[in-house]
Amino acid sequence: MIAACPACSASPANYAEPGDTGAPTHQLYLPTIHCAGCIQTVESTLRALPGIEAARVNLSLRRVAVTAPFNADPTPWIDALAGAGIEAHEADLADTSDSRDRDILMRLGVAGFAMMNVMLLSVAIWSGATDATRDLFHWISGAIAIPAAMFSAQPFFKNAWTALGARRVNMDVPISLAILLALGMSVYETSAGGEHAYFDAALSLTFFLLAGRVLDQRMRTAARSAAQDLAALEPRRAIVLRGENRESTAVSDLAIGDEIWLAAGGRVPVEARLTAGSVQVDRSLLTGESDPIRIDLGDTLYSGDVTLTGPITATVTTVGEDTMLRSIMQLVARAESAKSRYSGLADRAARAYVPIVHLTAFAAFAGWLIMTGDVRYALNVAVATLIITCPCALGLAVPAVAAAATGGLFRRGLLVKSDTALERLASIDTVVFDKTGTLTRPTLTAPDTLGRDACAVLKALAMQSDHPLSKSLVKTLGDIAPARLGNITEIAGTGVQATYNGETVRLGRGDWIGTDDATAFQFGDSWPLHVTEHLLPGARGGIEQLEAMGLSLHVLTGDNATKADALGRELGLTTVIADVGPKEKLSYIEGLQAKGHHVLMVGDGLNDVAALTAADAAISPGTALEASRSAADVVLVSGQIELVSEAITTAKLAHRLILQNFGLAAAYNMVAIPLAVCGFASPLMAALAMSTSSITVTLNALRAR
Amino acid sequence: MNILVILVPCSLLLGLGALAAFVWTIRNNQYDDMEGDAHRILLDDTYDMAPPAASKPQK
Numbered sequence: 160m161i162a163a164c165p166a167c168s169a170s171p172a173n174y175a176e177p178g179d180t181g182a183p184t185h186q187l188y189l190p191t192i193h194c195a196g197c198i199q200t201v202e203s204t205l206r207a208l209p210g211i212e213a214a215r216v217n218l219s220l221r222r223v224a225v226t227a228p229f230n231a232d233p234t235p236w237i238d239a240l241a242g243a244g245i246e247a248h249e250a251d252l253a254d255t256s257d258s259r260d261r262d263i264l265m266r267l268g269v270a271g272f273a274m275m276n277v278m279l280l281s282v283a284i285w286s287g288a289t290d291a292t293r294d295l296f297h298w299i300s301g302a303i304a305i306p307a308a309m310f311s312a313q314p315f316f317k318n319a320w321t322a323l324g325a326r327r328v329n330m331d332v333p334i335s336l337a338i339l340l341a342l343g344m345s346v347y348e349t350s351a352g353g354e355h356a357y358f359d360a361a362l363s364l365t366f367f368l369l370a371g372r373v374l375d376q377r378m379r380t381a382a383r384s385a386a387q388d389l390a391a392l393e394p395r396r397a398i399v400l401r402g403e404n405r406e407s408t409a410v411s412d413l414a415i416g417d418e419i420w421l422a423a424g425g426r427v428p429v430e431a432r433l434t435a436g437s438v439q440v441d442r443s444l445l446t447g448e449s450d451p452i453r454i455d456l457g458d459t460l461y462s463g464d465v466t467l468t469g470p471i472t473a474t475v476t477t478v479g480e481d482t483m484l485r486s487i488m489q490l491v492a493r494a495e496s497a498k499s500r501y502s503g504l505a506d507r508a509a510r511a512y513v514p515i516v517h518l519t520a521f522a523a524f525a526g527w528l529i530m531t532g533d534v535r536y537a538l539n540v541a542v543a544t545l546i547i548t549c550p551c552a553l554g555l556a557v558p559a560v561a562a563a564a565t566g567g568l569f570r571r572g573l574l575v576k577s578d579t580a581l582e583r584l585a586s587i588d589t590v591v592f593d594k595t596g597t598l599t600r601p602t603l604t605a606p607d608t609l610g611r612d613a614c615a616v617l618k619a620l621a622m623q624s625d626h627p628l629s630k631s632l633v634k635t636l637g638d639i640a641p642a643r644l645g646n647i648t649e650i651a652g653t654g655v656q657a658t659y660n661g662e663t664v665r666l667g668r669g670d671w672i673g674t675d676d677a678t679a680f681q682f683g684d685s686w687p688l689h690v691t692e693h694l695l696p697g698a699r700g701g702i703e704q705l706e707a708m709g710l711s712l713h714v715l716t717g718d719n720a721t722k723a724d725a726l727g728r729e730l731g732l733t734t735v736i737a738d739v740g741p742k743e744k745l746s747y748i749e750g751l752q753a754k755g756h757h758v759l760m761v762g763d764g765l766n767d768v769a770a771l772t773a774a775d776a777a778i779s780p781g782t783a784l785e786a787s788r789s790a791a792d793v794v795l796v797s798g799q800i801e802l803v804s805e806a807i808t809t810a811k812l813a814h815r816l817i818l819q820n821f822g823l824a825a826a827y828n829m830v831a832i833p834l835a836v837c838g839f840a841s842p843l844m845a846a847l848a849m850s851t852s853s854i855t856v857t858l859n860a861l862r863a864r
Numbered sequence: 865m866n867i868l869v870i871l872v873p874c875s876l877l878l879g880l881g882a883l884a885a886f887v888w889t890i891r892n893n894q895y896d897d898m899e900g901d902a903h904r905i906l907l908d909d910t911y912d913m914a915p916p917a918a919s920k921p922q923k
Binding site (some may be wrong): 195217218265268276280303 | 900904
């Protein structure tokens with residue numbers, strides 16, 4: 160490949176083509192890997208499997224790229240990894256080596272190389288080189304600096320041009336102007352045998368600012384790929400019945416009329432009509448109601464429903480965009496317009512800063528011209544002012560803090576998705592929670608009258624099943640030791656049966672055990688098991704932390720008033736509002752905002768999407784529907800509510816550090832501007848001011864980790 | 865000062881050498897997984913010296 164531009168040849172498009180050997184064909188998302196041991200386990204497990212040519216873990220992205228035949232089904236690989244104790248999900252084949260990332264790295268490298276060489280020559284000049292030697296060094300510096308700056312500073316030039324075209328001013332305008340003027344004036348000065356040339360300043364400016372861009376870019380790449388990974392947790396494969404065969408098909412390939420099979424505890428991937436029997440589903444993601452809903456033959460299952468009993472077969476009725484989603488989208492569109500009005504701190508700073516800098520430089524030029532009548536000297540002073548005041552530290556102030564803060568949050572399982580999320584999060588004073596799925600989860604509970612012996616048997620039975628309700632039952636039974644059972648058999652979709660002291664014990668569907676209840680436990684007599692709501696672990700602690708921070712807390716729920724009151728009592732909250740639909744949630748948030756509050760919405764369901772969009776900041780658990788996650792600014796990967804307060808604390812800290820950084824940058828300028836305007840500035844001083852202020856700002860930003 | 869005629873090109877060549885090495889590391893995908901590479905140094909296996917260059921088929 161021959162390309163004139165080194166950045167282009169460094170970042171070729173590298174998507175795999177069918178038939179292309181060696182390039183990865185599949186990617187799996189491995190949310191739990193964290194060490195060298197995990198890398199080795201994953202790679203050796205996968206390489207031992209038939210059909211896999213190569214496997215390479217990327218620990219930063221928590222992914223493994225697999226090279227295999229193009230249409231291979233990754234399900235056995237996922238099972239093999241699960242056998243080795245590693246959770247894996249099929250992910251979209253993304254381009255992990257982001258070409259924009261490489262492009263900007265390349266520019267940073269070129270700027271760094273040129274800066275070092277020019278600095279070397281500049282040191283010689285500052286230490287006293289004169290006459291012909293100085294001119295020679297200036298010319299060599301120029302020969303390095305001009306092409307290097309033209310290549311490296313292109314992102315700034317492009318952004319500045321776009322902004323000017325739209326009649327706006329952003330930070331890139333003074334940056335581009337300073338670089339171009341510094342180069343132009345230095346060439347003129349050199350050709351006139353002058354003393355001051357600013358080639359090194361133009362390059363170090365480019366270098367420091369590019370470093371800020373690289374931080375920004377890395378952060379965004381990580382957040383974007385992590386957001387894609389969450390999509391990998393959604394059902395991606397469905398089992399389609401074709402005659403006698405069961406085929407595993409990608410959800411995106413499902414067609415209307417396909418017959419799908421779904422195990423108990425699965426999430427329905429598309430809208431479908433039940434074709435056999437009846438099933439209980441948890442529809443809380445769509446409606447906010449925690450009680451299971453009974454779906455009979457011919458009724459519709461929505462995507463996002465979780466089947467509680469099963470297995471079931473259903474016919475696909477709608478594919479692609481959900482009909483349920485579309486009605487919500489109208490509300491979302493209304494809520495969106497409010498949010499887009501927010502402009503980031505960096506933009507506001509630029510808007511205030513740019514006119515001041517340009518006016519000062521112009522005033523210096525005009526002042527010296529009137530006083531001395533020397534155009535060349537006046538121009539020299541004006542350019543020196545522009546270079547010294549150039550927002551080098553300001554350009555780093557926001558991205559360095561944001562990168563440190565989001566990086567720190569990412570390691571703790573919080574995914575910050577939008578640029579301005581931290582700033583908006585720092586300003587909130589009110590938190591509105593959705594109840595079901597965010598604070599509580601439906602759980603199967605044993606009746607209080609059950610004896611200790613019976614509880615032990617129940618726990619042992621529940622442990623045999625992968626059903627989500629069985630798992631929740633195991634948790635509610637706490638530290639009771641499970642009993643020893645014999646002849647354990649699991650009857651798919653019905654329940655678990657075993658013998659205990661020669662007696663048959665069963666856990667499963669009520670009609671199988673012979674009672675009217677949905678779920679029952681047979682141990683001598685039959686006992687009904689009820690689905691009740693339990694607070695998620697950490698919810699209480701999280702709420703208490705938020706209260707301690709002095710935030711006002713509200714809970715909105717689609718559930719009835721009885722349940723809402725019970726939750727309010729349990730958490731000690733007074734503002735729990737029941738029977739709220741998607742529209743009421745939205746208007747509740749808007750009502751709070753109209754009173755001047757800044758609202759954080761925490762929710763997971765489709766009924767929350769509009770409210771999440773309207774709120775000043777939004778947080779969603781990782782288990783939420785894709786629509787809610789994309790409406791949220793921050794995603795809690797593990798779904799732990801206690802992290803909400805941590806997100807707010809970090810956001811406030813980041814906000815404070817950004818303001819401090821602005822202050823630091825301004826302090827440097829306050830010293831440097833008078834010197835520059837009075838004509839005392841030298842290239843050495845510009846270099847010192849620029850480097851020290853950039854380094855101070857970056858070090859201060861690191862405190863946000 | 866005549867020594868400059870040799871020393872200045874020398875320093876530039878050294879710098880260019882470093883730049884060429886940097887370009888090579890970028891083209892070789894060496895910045896894709898910095899966290900993973902930090903851990904890989906602990907592994908005994910050396911069968912995977914370089915990450916698979918997606919742009920260059922291995923066969």
